[in-house]
Amino acid sequence: MKSGLSLTGHERSFPAEEVIVTKTDLKGRITYANQCFLDISDLSEEQALGQPHSIIRHPDMPRCIFKLLWDYLESGREIFAYVINRAMNGDHYWVFAHVTPSFGADGKIIGYHSSRRVPKRSAIEQAIKPLYADLLKIETQATDRKIGMARAYDALQEKLKSLRMTYDQFIFSL
Structure with a gap:
C-alpha cells in the first residue's frame, strides 16, 4: 500500500444516515469493510482486506488516543472516540467511533468491530482539535516516540483529572 502520502487539506x-463499519482481527488487520468505509477511504475491498487498520491513520491523530483505545479494548471494554482519518488520496475525514471487542464462544476476544458515525462538528472544533493539537505537540517534542506517547497519555489523564x-464522561459531555 502507499505510504508517506501527502495531505491535501481537503x-x-x-x-x-450512513455508518462506516469495519472488523479486524486481534492484530488490527481488516477482515471486513462496508461500502461506506471503502468509499470514504478510497480503498477497494481487495486493497483493504488484510491491511492494518492504521492504513487510514492521519498524522494529526495523537498516538496516545490509540493507546487509550487499545487499553480499553484489550480489557474487554468498548470505547467511543473522535478520530481523524486519511483517505488514500490524502484527504481527511472525522468520525465518532464506537469500537468494541468481538468475543468467541469461549468468551475470549477474537477481534474488534468499529462503527463510525458523522461526529458533532462543535465537539471537534471546540474541544477535540485543540486537545489533539496539544497532545500531538507533546508527542513530537520527545526524541523517543514511546516516551512522547507516554507523556501525552499522562497529559490527557491530568486534563481529565482536572x-x-x-475519559467516557468527557467524550459524552461534548
Missing part, C-alpha cells in the same frame, strides 16, 4: 464527509471526569 475534508471529506459522508451522509449522517475536569473531574473519566
Whole structure:
C-alpha cells in the first residue's frame, strides 16, 4: 500500500444516515469493510482486506488516543472516540467511533468491530482539535516516540483529572 502520502487539506464527509463499519482481527488487520468505509477511504475491498487498520491513520491523530483505545479494548471494554482519518488520496475525514471487542464462544476476544458515525462538528472544533493539537505537540517534542506517547497519555489523564471526569464522561459531555 502507499505510504508517506501527502495531505491535501481537503475534508471529506459522508451522509449522517450512513455508518462506516469495519472488523479486524486481534492484530488490527481488516477482515471486513462496508461500502461506506471503502468509499470514504478510497480503498477497494481487495486493497483493504488484510491491511492494518492504521492504513487510514492521519498524522494529526495523537498516538496516545490509540493507546487509550487499545487499553480499553484489550480489557474487554468498548470505547467511543473522535478520530481523524486519511483517505488514500490524502484527504481527511472525522468520525465518532464506537469500537468494541468481538468475543468467541469461549468468551475470549477474537477481534474488534468499529462503527463510525458523522461526529458533532462543535465537539471537534471546540474541544477535540485543540486537545489533539496539544497532545500531538507533546508527542513530537520527545526524541523517543514511546516516551512522547507516554507523556501525552499522562497529559490527557491530568486534563481529565482536572475536569473531574473519566475519559467516557468527557467524550459524552461534548
